[in-house]
Amino acid sequence: MHPRLTLALAIMEALAILAYAISGFIEARTKRLDAVGTFLVAMATAFGGGTVRDVLLDRRPFYWVEHQWYAVLIFVLSFFAPFVLKAYTRVFNERVLLVADAVGLGLFSISGTSLALDARMPWFVASMMGVATGVFGGIIRDVICNEVPLILRDSRPYATCALVGCWVYLLLDYINFDTVYSVLIATGFILVARLVTFKLDVRLPH
Amino acid sequence: MHPRLTLALAIMEALAILAYAISGFIEARTKRLDAVGTFLVAMATAFGGGTVRDVLLDRRPFYWVEHQWYAVLIFVLSFFAPFVLKAYTRVFNERVLLVADAVGLGLFSISGTSLALDARMPWFVASMMGVATGVFGGIIRDVICNEVPLILRDSRPYATCALVGCWVYLLLDYINFDTVYSVLIATGFILVARLVTFKLDVRLPH
Amino acid sequence: MHPRLTLALAIMEALAILAYAISGFIEARTKRLDAVGTFLVAMATAFGGGTVRDVLLDRRPFYWVEHQWYAVLIFVLSFFAPFVLKAYTRVFNERVLLVADAVGLGLFSISGTSLALDARMPWFVASMMGVATGVFGGIIRDVICNEVPLILRDSRPYATCALVGCWVYLLLDYINFDTVYSVLIATGFILVARLVTFKLDVRLPH
Numbered sequence: 272m273h274p275r276l277t278l279a280l281a282i283m284e285a286l287a288i289l290a291y292a293i294s295g296f297i298e299a300r301t302k303r304l305d306a307v308g309t310f311l312v313a314m315a316t317a318f319g320g321g322t323v324r325d326v327l328l329d330r331r332p333f334y335w336v337e338h339q340w341y342a343v344l345i346f347v348l349s350f351f352a353p354f355v356l357k358a359y360t361r362v363f364n365e366r367v368l369l370v371a372d373a374v375g376l377g378l379f380s381i382s383g384t385s386l387a388l389d390a391r392m393p394w395f396v397a398s399m400m401g402v403a404t405g406v407f408g409g410i411i412r413d414v415i416c417n418e419v420p421l422i423l424r425d426s427r428p429y430a431t432c433a434l435v436g437c438w439v440y441l442l443l444d445y446i447n448f449d450t451v452y453s454v455l456i457a458t459g460f461i462l463v464a465r466l467v468t469f470k471l472d473v474r475l476p477h
Numbered sequence: 478m479h480p481r482l483t484l485a486l487a488i489m490e491a492l493a494i495l496a497y498a499i500s501g502f503i504e505a506r507t508k509r510l511d512a513v514g515t516f517l518v519a520m521a522t523a524f525g526g527g528t529v530r531d532v533l534l535d536r537r538p539f540y541w542v543e544h545q546w547y548a549v550l551i552f553v554l555s556f557f558a559p560f561v562l563k564a565y566t567r568v569f570n571e572r573v574l575l576v577a578d579a580v581g582l583g584l585f586s587i588s589g590t591s592l593a594l595d596a597r598m599p600w601f602v603a604s605m606m607g608v609a610t611g612v613f614g615g616i617i618r619d620v621i622c623n624e625v626p627l628i629l630r631d632s633r634p635y636a637t638c639a640l641v642g643c644w645v646y647l648l649l650d651y652i653n654f655d656t657v658y659s660v661l662i663a664t665g666f667i668l669v670a671r672l673v674t675f676k677l678d679v680r681l682p683h
Numbered sequence: 684m685h686p687r688l689t690l691a692l693a694i695m696e697a698l699a700i701l702a703y704a705i706s707g708f709i710e711a712r713t714k715r716l717d718a719v720g721t722f723l724v725a726m727a728t729a730f731g732g733g734t735v736r737d738v739l740l741d742r743r744p745f746y747w748v749e750h751q752w753y754a755v756l757i758f759v760l761s762f763f764a765p766f767v768l769k770a771y772t773r774v775f776n777e778r779v780l781l782v783a784d785a786v787g788l789g790l791f792s793i794s795g796t797s798l799a800l801d802a803r804m805p806w807f808v809a810s811m812m813g814v815a816t817g818v819f820g821g822i823i824r825d826v827i828c829n830e831v832p833l834i835l836r837d838s839r840p841y842a843t844c845a846l847v848g849c850w851v852y853l854l855l856d857y858i859n860f861d862t863v864y865s866v867l868i869a870t871g872f873i874l875v876a877r878l879v880t881f882k883l884d885v886r887l888p889h
Contacts, residue, residue: 305887307842308835322739327528329537331741339805346807393545395552410621415822417831419623423505423514430513475511533734535743599751601758616827625829629711629720636719681717 276451280378287375290368291317292345293359295412296352302416310349312412314342319408324383324400328390369469370462377461380405380433381440381454388444398437405433426474429465436461482657486584493581496574497523498551499565501618502558508622516555518618520548525614530589530606534596575675576668583667586611586639587646587660594650604643611639632680635671642667688863692790699787702780703729704757705771707824708764714828722761724824726754731820736795736812740802781881782874789873792817792845793852793866800856810849817845838886841877848873 295313304312318335325333335342348355383404387397406422406429413420422429440457444450501519510518524541531539541548554561589610593603612628612635619626628635646663650656707725716724730747737745747754760767795816799809818834818841825832834841852869856862 302831302835304835305838307840307846307887308832311835311842326532326738327539329535329741333739336804336808339807342811343807392542395545395549396542399548414620414623414826415832415835417623417826417829419508420514420621423508423510423517423621426511430517434513475513532738533745535741598748601751601755602748605754620826620829623829625714626720626827629714629716629723629827632717636723640719681719 283374284378286371287378288317288341290371290375291408292348293356293368294372294409296349296356298412298416298418300352300356306350306352309352310346312415313345313349313352315415316408316412317341317345319411320379320404320406321383321408323407323411324386324404327400327403328387328392330386330390370466373462373465374458376405376429376433376465377436377458380437380461381457384437384440385454388441394441398434398441401437401440402430402433406430426476428468428473428475431475432461432464432468436464489580490584492577493584494523494547496577496581497614498554499562499574500578500615502555502562504618504622504624506558506562512556512558515558516552518621519551519555519558521621522614522618523547523551525617526585526610526612527589527614529613529617530592530610533606533609534593534598536592536596576672579668579671580664582611582635582639582671583642583664586643586667587663590643590646591660594647600647604640604647607643607646608636608639612636632682634674634679634681637681638667638670638674642670695786696790698783699790700729700753702783702787703820704760705768705780706784706821708761708768710824710828710830712764712768718762718764721764722758724827725757725761727827728820728824729753729757731823732791732816732818733795733820735819735823736798736816739812739815740799740804742798742802782878785874785877786870788817788841788845788877789848789870792849792873793869796849796852797866800853806853810846810853813849813852814842814845818842838888840880840885840887843887844873844876844880848876 292313295316296309298316299309299312302308314335318333318341321334325331380401382401384397384401387400392400409422410420436457439460440453443453443456498519501522502515504522505515505518508514520541524539524547527540531537586607588607590603590607593606598606615628616626642663645666646659649659649662704725707728708721710728711721711724714720726747730745730753733746737743792813794813796809796813799812804812821834822832848869851872852865855865855868
């Protein structure tokens with residue numbers, strides 16, 4: 272891969288992990304958890320989806336084991352979570368979190384689908400594994416915090432965008448399209464689909 | 478195995494999976510989940526028990542990976558869950574679900590025990606793995622939907638029937654009784670025990 | 684290891700497992716679970732932490748599979764949980780449970796860290812695995828019983844004591860201190876830290 276593309280992907284990945292962790296901080300704040308509880312919830316949000324996928328695929332090592340400095344960073348931030356959130360809301364607005372979260376949804380879902388295909392999963396299962404990578408972190412966060420998971424209640428398409436994007440990726444893979452471009456297109460599709468449906472306030476029937 | 482028996486078992490299995498999925502649809506309906514949330518809850522109910530068992534036993538592939546068309550079917554049904562439930566309640570009554578669920582409890586518990594024995598688990602652990610196969614789907618469903626799991630609250634014997642049936646199976650296995658008949662007898666035992674104790678309104682102390 | 688030390692460790696371990704199981708009985712009682720529900724919650728509390736760690740590390744067999752008589756014992760006690768709790772509260776007071784639980788927190792956290800190091804986990808991850816071994820049982824208990832996990836709400840340091848103790852162990856391991864003494868010192872550190880901070884009513888910010 273082109274080195275500048277590699278760098279761009281690494282930066283997007285770091286942003287996405289932080290966005291997921293911050294959504295953990297926000298939930299932990301509303302439940303008044305202490306620093307260690309905040310750390311646990313933020314870690315579960317950021318890495319829970321990929322860890323569930325890896326346990327199901329029997330893959331090791333986990334991402335947060337190979338990149339333990341993310342865990343150390345989230346640990347340190349957890350002790351300053353109130354300040355992190357205050358500084359964050361002063362500098363950024365809600366849209367930044369929405370976009371960073373959508374980037375994460377795209378990246379995590381497509382990388383999850385790709386890893387599941389490498390593990391020779393059938394196509395529908397591979398797309399489920401992709402969506403699980405993107406959304407299970409949030410589900411675990413909400414289950415620990417004793418809430419019905421947000422993505423199951425909110426009728427705005429979230430998992431649905433990820434699922435359709437995974438199918439786009441499967442289609443591109445099926446016609447042997449270049450892998451790097453397939454990842455970029457499918458990730459971009461999820462990002463755009465999430466932002467557009469959110470903006471237009473599209474609702475799923477329920 | 479006799480081909481007609483194989484067919485009968487496959488039909489019972491399909492009925493049981495659908496019964497578990499429908500109990501997921503019902504729970505998802507009361508929580509007003511959208512289609513994707515309904516799919517997730519139905520999948521967790523139908524395959525969660527076997528998946529937990531397989532993770533504990535370090536077995537792969539999972540049943541729903543080998544038979545992905547069940548996942549596709551439940552996915553499609555999830556989008557029509559309100560109609561599925563309406564059509565279902567028009568054609569069948571509550572007893573059909575009760576019986577199909579009891580068939581599932583029997584089949585899943587005994588197959589779980591059998592797989593655990595194959596993996597050289599000690600006897601008590603094997604019976605625990607069997608019960609887990611039968612009941613963990615419902616527990617995951619209720620945890621996701623933010624309820625105290627029904628089977629832990631309801632004092633009517635459910636897991637208890639499964640556990641005693643697993644012990645019947647272990648006993649038959651211990652005396653080297655024919656495997657096919659052992660499965661049928663123990664599964665039938667659980668089915669009958671569940672229906673009889675339910676009918677007689679037997680209650681466990683708590 | 685000196686045989687008397689081995690015996691002492693085995694006794695402490697049995698006490699700790701029982702203390703964890705009893706905290707499961709207490710929670711099950713408040714939720715009015717039946718005997719099988721009580722068994723499940725007690726097992727999850729006693730062995731959930733180690734099982735999660737072993738799944739993450741891909742280790743088999745689980746402790747409760749190798750020592751199934753603990754499971755049989757907890758199963759039998761579950762049927763008499765009201766009597767067990769009544770007899771228990773007549774003979775012991777709350778402090779005994781507090782101390783036994785703190786012994787468990789120390790033993791489980793340090794053994795978890797040690798196993799994670801054996802599996803070549805990096806240091807921060809090893810300490811996280813240690814803490815997870817000590818605290819995930821209680822988290823699973825509370826999630827099943829539909830509560831926000833106690834250790835995330837209670838601002839008295841619990842996981843924090845375990846974490847610092849794991850770091851003490853990592854430090855002693857790093858300077859190649861004798862393994863047996865390292866385990867004893869770090870376990871003792873967690874025990875004392877938990878009891879002292881509890882007594883002095885130290886609170887974490889939240």
